[in-house]
Amino acid sequence: MPLPAEPAQSTLAAELATLRRQRARRRRRRVTAAGAALVAVAGVSWLLLGTGPEPGDHAPMAICAVDSRNLRADVDADGQLDEIRDQDRDGTGSVVFHGDDHRTEVGVGEARGFWQKLRGAPLEAMATRGTFGDFDGDGYLDLALFYSQGDEGDSPRHNMLVHEVRYGPLARDLSSDRTGTVRMGGSAMVFAVRATDTDHDGRAELQVVQSGGDGTALRYTGRQDGAGVTVSEEEAGPDGWEGWSGPELGPLDFGACADRRGGSGTPPRGRAPASTRP
Template sequence: MVCSDADGTTLTADIDADGYLDEVRDPGRSGDATVVFSKATTASEVSVGEGRTRWQKAWSALFPDMETRGAFGDFDDDGYVDVALFHSQEDEGDHNRDNVTVHEVRHGPLARDLSGGRTTDIRMRGGGFVYAARATDENGDGRAELHVFQSSGDGAVQQYTGRYEGEGVILSPAEGGFYGRSDVDELELGWQYFGICAYPAR
């Protein structure tokens, strides 16, 4: 079962396939998310930034102002929740730094450190700052779409969309998908396309 709260900020699913429902919490709907893994008597919490590998953390430590974003959804339609993970460098003023050190899909079930059984690539047009990443299932086919909002300089954000096609996700510019950052915050894209939970989130 995968479902969302009404405003698309909390996803409920069995992320690690242990038989207990977990929660992905993303109150800003930006991809700056935290996963709360639940068990019968214990729970643990991990942010998408903590989910990077040791090598990824060491490499990004060389650069200032790095941020992690993650979009959770079943991208390959195998019944398990995956995470599309990005780690990129924030703009310097109105100028892109063109530095995305992580752009990958980790396929579920996910471990409690957000590692997956396998990893595939996300092909991107450029290396601008990933301001937000979201997953939807707008056509209801059970396979999540990936929406990435990436800085294009001068305060503008361009939307890219893609779907998993066997070897990874290829992002393409969305039609009419140029926004200001405040406009991105107001877009209704989110997990509510997976269906609204019939009970309140814990």
């Protein structure tokens, strides 16, 4: 006796409905995965590109010293004077950006890019040092940035992952679309950095204190050279820390701010204001 046709039709309809539900679930999973991928790409792009905002196009404003630890300059070229602080005078300072109605502080330790941070993550005793000075003489402050590994006992470890100069004006995450290399004679840890302008020619010198092994510190001087800064392999003195703690070496080279509270700068004798230098 033949089987009735209706149950077979019902079974086929159920299978088709099951297939439709499975396809719908797969579509939802694909959409969810694509959305997650877009979020991940957006997050990585945010880390790589920084938080900005990008620098403005205001003409250079005078760079001046509040005291031996603090400068005033328009770091991001928005027409507002910002504060450059380095209380320990060793290159672990920060910039306080002044906007129309807010202040934002960014430390040199935050200046490293995403990949630079990632490369240093597996290594111990990594240290970031940075200093601000007008190395190329265009009137805007530049950032010389180092990221290197500390000594193991008295033995230097040669892992200097970052040794670059970022030319101003700088964005508010201290990034720049114009960078150059700081050419070093060695890759041992950088203990401290500072910008000076001892000859008052409008082009800052880069002072670098670097590990010499066996508990010693060596100081070198670097100057703008082509598309970057070249650090001399000759020591700047018999002892890397000689004269380093005195107020003479550093911000005061740039001339005192007129009111000592961040007003218009008074350039030192022999140095023209930034806006009039060739």
